Amino acid sequence: MEKQNFKGWLYLIPAVLFLGVFMIYPLVDVFVYSFEEGYNSASQTYLGVGGYNYSYVLHDPYFLQAVKNTFILVIITVPVSTILALLISVGLSSIKPLRDLFQTVYFLPYVTNTLAVGLVFMILFKKTAYSDGMVNLLINLFGGSSVDFIDGPYWAKMFVLCFYTVWVVMPFKILILTSALASVNQVYYNAAKVDGTGSFRIFRKITIPMISPMIFYLIITGFIGAFKAYSDAVALFGTNLNAAEMNTIVGYVYDMLYGNSGGYPSYASSAAIILFAIVLTITCINLLVSRKHVHYT
């Protein structure tokens, strides 16, 4: 028994070491930095210990803007992308001809290069000297006036960011959901049909509960992914996100770390810890809610 235990630990050592050095230690370090005022990574010195970093970050208008942006992004994109993906997957599962073709088409964004996607969105939304972009052409066609989606009003930029995020995260969700749908035994549908269940009720009362573990998985990872959004905003609006009012929390952390003259690791750490607290809270709430609505069989 003792020997076996020893062996078990031996096998775990590589993973534990790796995680310890590259995950646990940095995490603890960030936590420590977040309480050290004016920490300087070059000289390894700090001025004092206390909650000032948090107070500074929480009063920084750029940070508040980033929190607002991130929350809007999360609240819009997670439900929209999940519901859209669910509808598309159900549609895909119920058609027979050309299903493979459609599945491929819907999965393409997942394998497409981010820069290529950015370029496509440029063509769609960017106002240049020569063109107002495809979307504006459409708006003009229906009698509306052009909107500058990239450098224009806040809501327009937010719309583009949400649209982009939804578009990028959907393929993976569709992939997961179509396979989840395919794994539901046909016999349940037959049973429901014999009992005279309408198709919407079948969807709500049988399909959804049967694939609820997968939906839940997508919602949790969707929330976490959306809270960590950063590269999407950069791809659309460039690196000066604060000026564009389009910064996200992770973007704020990044700016604080590498910003002007060596950056402010202390503020960055505090912001990162605040993000961690937010994600932890939301995930806990998700888990609590899921207990009632997710059915593992």
Add this chain to the structure above:
Amino acid sequence: MKIVLDHLTKKFPSRSRKERSEVTAVGDFCFEIPDGKLVGLLGPSGCGKSTTLNLICGLLKPTEGKIFFGQDDVTNLPPENRGVGLVFQNYALYPHLTVQKNIQFPLENLKGAAKLSKEEMQEKVYAAAKLVQIEGLMDRKPSELSGGQQQRVAIARALVKMPKVLLLDEPLSNLDARLRLQTREEIRRIQKETKITTIFVTHDQDEAMSISDLIVVMKDGYVQQIGKPQEVYDNPVNLFVAKFLGTPPINVFDGNVKDGMLYIGDDAVLKVGSVPNQEVHVGIRPEGFILREDGPLHCNLSRLEVMGRDVSVVSGHPCCQSDTIRSIISAENNVDTDSDTVRFALKPGKVFLFHKETEERIHFEVE
């Protein structure tokens, strides 16, 4: 509710790309099921019995032919408008719903005038649960039930709407032997109590014979014989039906009819009247053997199996189509186990002759 199947045919397109042929799952099925009877559809796997059931409940559309419930043509009605209850082979209980919710599910689908209040629903659910004796399990999930209990819930769910027809697809195949006996009695009792016309599918002839009012024996999509279990057993129309019914199975010999006498090998075993001279299959039920010292049929004795009430004599004969002959005789007979041979006389009513090629029954007069 009387059910009439009129030249019912279901063909499936062939899977292979080379052959364009169709597979006939059910061919030209004509049958009238009287009101309030329990009918067993019996046959080996792949004989089309489940397809027939799916045609009756409406999950499949027939290629040809019609289905009537009473006077109504239901051939083109969707399953929900037929008023059928179906119990699936693996029960298909919704795993995320409690027993109560599972049974209630069909009731919640009712619309318009048929819509029920919460109290009415609960009353009906309770009545159905009581019928199958699962009132104590209402709050459990299907995964917390035993196979037999799940089976009962499935039956309750099929019965709660008081269907005109109850269909059971291999209802006992997932249960252990003891529970199977118990549950088939249960199904019989429930059917008697509710008087719902019931059709059930099984490959187990024991099951079908023991509880059915009528059995339908099928093979390769075609009905072989329809009748009361005892009639079909006593009077099989062909070799397939004779072989399929009965445990232990019927013993089949290669025989020869010569001048009104049936020969098995060199033994002249039975007078068969006016049957013309020909080679035949001879089927002899295990209970058709009489142990007699001067009996005409000589068999090589291998062993005895004592079963208390009676004795099963296992022997062999060169003309027998299987390795062993199994005959059941009363335990009062004394079999000389030291002897190598055992001799039998035959009961004429338990001996069937079948045509060598067509395997159809050849009737003969018993003297």
